[in-house]
Amino acid sequence: MNIIGDYNIQGDLWIIKPLFDRMGIRILSTFTGNSSIDDIAQAHRAKLNLMHCQRSTPYICKLIEEKYGIPHIRASLFGIEQTSKALRDVAAFFGLEDKAEEIIADEVSKVAPKIEEYREKFEGKRIFIYQGAPRAWHWVRMFREIGIETIAAATTFGHEEDYAKICERVKDGTIVIDNPNSIELEEMLTELKPDIFISGLKEKYLAYKLGIPFINGHSYEKGPYAVYSGLLNFARDVEKSIFAPVWGMIRRGDAKRND
Numbered sequence: 001m002n003i004i005g006d007y008n009i010q011g012d013l014w015i016i017k018p019l020f021d022r023m024g025i026r027i028l029s030t031f032t033g034n035s036s037i038d039d040i041a042q043a044h045r046a047k048l049n050l051m052h053c054q055r056s057t058p059y060i061c062k063l064i065e066e067k068y069g070i071p072h073i074r075a076s077l078f079g080i081e082q083t084s085k086a087l088r089d090v091a092a093f094f095g096l097e098d099k100a101e102e103i104i105a106d107e108v109s110k111v112a113p114k115i116e117e118y119r120e121k122f123e124g125k126r127i128f129i130y131q132g133a134p135r136a137w138h139w140v141r142m143f144r145e146i147g148i149e150t151i152a153a154a155t156t157f158g159h160e161e162d163y164a165k166i167c168e169r170v171k172d173g174t175i176v177i178d179n180p181n182s183i184e185l186e187e188m189l190t191e192l193k194p195d196i197f198i199s200g201l202k203e204k205y206l207a208y209k210l211g212i213p214f215i216n217g218h219s220y221e222k223g224p225y226a227v228y229s230g231l232l233n234f235a236r237d238v239e240k241s242i243f244a245p246v247w248g249m250i251r252r253g254d255a256k257r258n259d
Helices: 010-023 038-041 059-070 080-094 097-120 133-145 160-169 183-190 201-209 227-242 245-258
Strands: 003-007 031-033 048-049 072-073 126-130 150-156 175-178 196-199 214-216
Touching: 003 010, 003 059, 003 201, 010 048, 010 080, 010 097, 010 227, 031 038, 031 048, 048 059, 059 072, 072 080, 080 097, 080 133, 080 175, 080 227, 097 227, 126 133, 133 150, 133 227, 150 160, 150 183, 160 175, 175 183, 196 201, 201 214, 214 227
Parallel strands: 003 031, 003 048, 048 072, 126 150, 126 196, 150 175, 196 214
Antiparallel strands: none
């Protein structure tokens, strides 16, 4: 099998690959995380392509399917629900359903107690997501699994399909916008007052200036964030951001100035 559209951000691939190894599936090539020309050159020998980034690589999977007859499965390898579905879908293709269920049960049992602790800490917290198109809808369910609900979502280069997926995943009343500029972002952050904002580095300092906790969803804080164990890293970094003592100091300072 090939994994198309994973870029091994902070070692994501290094915790994704062992799950498929345990299932008995050999990863021939990854496009392009932690890969080489020699690895990519043998991609046509695979039986299946797993499409991870569903915005940057659909055309690649389509071309490979047209030329070499290799089918593809769309997948999200973030969070418990989405990772489990990806494993089940791949297992169904190869006839390894029992093995997949064994791996899922084992991995979930390792992370579930700690995730429940985070859910209690994050109860009532709200997130504004501004990411590349697939991440904007990947993160919705991932945040929900740790107890945080999305109140606004936006992307810069999302297609109609991406916005449809966002809307399928968020609750009624969630604000969803396309390609906001800095002024619009500031207005949303000021008006909505989310408990945390996830975006890329260029939005980081806007959030900080407004006194809003921030997490980098592009290149991560201290990942990897993929699959089951990565969800714990993700939740840890969210906790560190939301409950950092500095926010209390900033808000107290604002109150004194207002007085």
